[in-house]
Amino acid sequence: MTHMTLSSITIYPVKSLAGISANSWKVTKTGLQYDRKWMLVDAAGQFLSQRKLPQMALIKTALTGCHLILSASGMKNLALPLSPVDGDIINSTIWHDQCDAYSVSTEADQWLSDFLKTDCRLVYQPDEMIRPVDANYGFATDNVAFSDGFPFLIIAENSLVSLNQQMQLNLPMTRFRPNLVISGCPDYAEDSWREISIGSIDFRLPKPCSRCSIPTIDPETAQTGKEPLSTLNRFRKWQNKVYFGQNALHNQCGILTVGDTVQVKVTGAKQPPI
DSSP, rough: OOOOOEEEEEEEETTSSSOOESSEEEEEEEETTTTTTEEETTTTTTBTTTTOOOOOOOOEEOOOSSSSEEETTOOHHHHEEOOOOOOEEEEEEEEEEEEEEEEEEHHHHOOOOOOTTSOOEEOOOOSSSOOBBOOSSOOTTTSSSSSSOOOOEEEEEHHHHHHHHHTTSSSOOGOOOOOOEEEEOOOTTGEEEEEEETEEEEEEEEEEOOOOOOGEEEEEOOOOOTTHHHHHHHEEEEEEEEEEEEEESSSSEEEEEETTTEEEEEEOOOOOOO
């Protein structure tokens, strides 16, 4: 019997900025604590990401007991409180969702605008501002922060091993920005998972993750290339989209720790059906 385990945990405090690896992390009602609780928006409140600004990948994030730290080449580190107060309410747009958020500070806006060479603002989602998950895929009680649509993205380690073999490359998992990586299972095993448990937390996997251009961006240089989308287009395409990894929702809060046992509770037809 294959023993599957959680092999990595990554938190992305600011949507589309660099992530943080953790050995153990708290899970809250919107996902990993502090995951995508901050986001950059333009003057119209529209979210910004590496799709438009690849250089966002070069901004590193760190979390201390009291602060979110942003750092980038040529910039002085910026320390921001983990729970901003007294900000303006900004109506923000993430894809088809409209949600209120708080502005963080003019200092943060200027720091980010200077590095990215574009006017932008940093906003924060306080706990009292609720953004529900798409009702087609979740329960009324499922909430999410500023992720594209779901609290978690799960990928099997061997799925990337297989993809790299097809590409004859060695792209890192950071290209795909998963929250949770699973070891000890075959490549693309996650395609058929519907319900799993990781440690003491149960997850539902309602929808595969369609991929945009972000995995083509080198997170160390912000340079773009053709892979992995070129290969995914040949092997992982369905209904004019390419898929890699599975979106997931959690049933409980708790703690996740690298090494936690992963159990598959319910399987179904592969999604996507390729």
